[in-house]
Amino acid sequence: MENRTLRGLGLGLCLIWLFFSFFPLYWVFVTAFKPPLAVSQGATYIPFIDFRPTLQAFRDALSGIRGDFFGPIASSVMISLVATALSVFLGSMAAYALVRFQFRIRLLSGLTFGIISIGGFVLLNGTFDITVPYALLIVLVLALVASIYVNRLPLPGPVLGNNDVTFWFVSQRMFPPIVSAFALFLLYAEVGRAGLPLLDSFLGMVLAYTAFGLPFAVWLMRDFLSTVPVEVEEAAQVDNIGRIRIFFQIVLPMSLPGLLATSMIVLAFIWNEFLFALLLTTGDWQTLPILIAGQNSSRGDEWWAISVAALIAIVPMVIVAAILGRMMRSGLLSGSIK
Amino acid sequence: MQSGAVRHDRVKYAFIWPAFLIVLVISIFPLIYALTVSFQSVRLVPPIPPRFVGLDNYAEILSSGRFWGSTWTTASIVFMSVALQYVFGFVIALALHHNVRGSSLYRVVFLLPMFIAPVCVALIARMVFHPYLGPVNDAMNLFGFVNIPFLTEAPLAIMVLVVIETWQWTPFVTLLMLAGLQGLPGEVFEAARVDDIGPWRRFWDLTFPMLLPLSVAVIFIRLVEGFKIIDTVFVLTGGGPGTATETLTLFAYNEGFKKFNLGMTSALSFVFLIVVIVFGTVYLALAQRLTRRYA
Helix, strand or coil, rough: CCHHHHHHHEEEEHHHHHHHHHCCCCCCCCCCCCCHHHHCCCCCCEEECCCCCCHHHHHHHCCCCCCCCCCHHHHHHHHHHHHHHHHHHHHHHHHHHHHCCCCCCCCHHHHHHHHHHHHHHHHHHHHCCCCHHHHHHHHHHHHHHHHHHHHHHHCCCCEECCCHHHHHHCCCCCCCCHHHHHHHHHHHHHHHHHHCCCCHHHHHHHHHHHHHHHHHHHHHHHHHCCCCCHHHHHHHCCCCHHHHHHHHHHHHCCCCHHHHHHHHHHHHHHCCCCHHHHHHHCCCCCCCHHHHHHHHHHHHHHHHHHHHHHHHHHHHHHHHHHHHHHHHCCCCCCCCCE | CCCCCCCCCCCCHHHHHHHHHHHHHHHHHHHHHHHHHEEEEEECCCEEEEECCCCCHHHHCCCCCCHHHHHHHHHHHHHHHHHHHHHHHHHHHHHHCCCCCCHHHHHHHHHHHHCCCCHHHHHHHHHHHHCCCHHHHHHHHHHHCCCCCCCHHHHHHHHHHHHHHHHHHHHHHHHHHHHHHCCCCCHHHHHHHHCCHHHHHHHHHHHHHHHHHHHHHHHHHHHHHHCCCCCCHHCCCCCCCCCCCCCHHHHHHHHHHCCCHHHHHHHHHHHHHHHHHHEEEEEEEHHHHHHHHHH
């Protein structure tokens, strides 16, 4: 008896939530087909009954009389596809290394890196007046060489393992993004002054988003790759096939569903990302979220136009969500979400 | 992991270095420069050569009312919305886990909000909560209430932001809690049912404590992610009325890109980083004590 009331309550809540989740999406969808009067004379809900649907808003958007839509769409597509591919690819490689090999990094070596890089930068930039990008580059090389050397020495202190390396990758996500986005903006501006324009450029955005997507890629792919059986690889090793070939010809093909799922998730994050795009682009490489955020002030209450813009950004993500939903139902993702 | 691991395989560096270098160069290294900038007074407009000012930027932030105001705004949005997300997300996950009628349909629709760009969500919310033309106020009128200016009164605007965050991120909680529920050992619950223990007690004595570690992690992720909020606010209210709905990230952005006060923004982002680190440490310490008491 009690069970049945609970079931009823659960169903009721689910139905309410269904309405709550679905209504805003329905609203933006129908509004895109509304003629201006159906917006400005109060809320209308059902096409053909409340108002006569029209494709005018879509025509306006596509013909470009309401500002350039294709530019931001093209840059969003290019930047997010390339950055997703790069971060999933590099992330899988790193994840594979973290699953199959053991890393031992001395805490002291990490400290050396930090001290040399911060101290060295202040010294070079402040005292010797070397410009920021070069100072950073010199310091980076010096600090890396020094810390690799220190890592080889038999020094005391804690030794970090694979989990710590994974945590190092994932912890990038815990930072407030304004910290790295703003720092990156400052750095890109300096690099631009030294001759390589990165602000508002394809390369700059792809680099930023690759770094942005890598923590997810490493974290998710580590779980997917750890389910690939070692035996196959060991058999291949007996046949003297190199690790790199094993990775590309055996491991990657075997974890294709995982690669697909990871790519979808990373793609969704990059496609929707706002803050980096806001800080790092000014015009040529503006992405869709920036265009959409701008609709608000430039369009006022022209909701049909705003809805079309929003729909353009939403539709690809609906497809992504549907693919992921199907994969989830087949139980693929249940193992990876821990 | 162990079998091939002991050998000194140099190839492992080839696998990890590219990813490591990109994160290091793009995410970590700029921080060094930003850190030095945060101790300087750098203005782009009017352009003044950078000048070392020590801790002045930090002192100015800590004594500015706008900083504390935006901290308070961010914290209230985050705490209210995460509480709602957790409760609703968990209950929906329970319902789905017990195969409420039509649960396969819900699974896809419930996922959707998570994948929609926050700027789009905010634009939709602007339409839905419009004082005269939006459906929410239309429904209010239907029931005889007056139109409510949701977006121009600070407390209401904050409530709208909480609703938006809850709308968008409850699916995340549902997804993870559902995965957790599916991983629980079925025998324990069978035994409890045989012993005639009611569903209420079964939940509080078995399900909830067993999922506590997962809950702690899920809430942690949501809190940390929630503190980053800027896009929704940027579109929905622009921080207004006045600065009443300005969040920390938006405040930092405004300092840097409207006032061109780069030193301040750098300092602000580091203060923000420290706030998140302190907060995360405290949260994890408290959560650990809580889990231990239950275990």
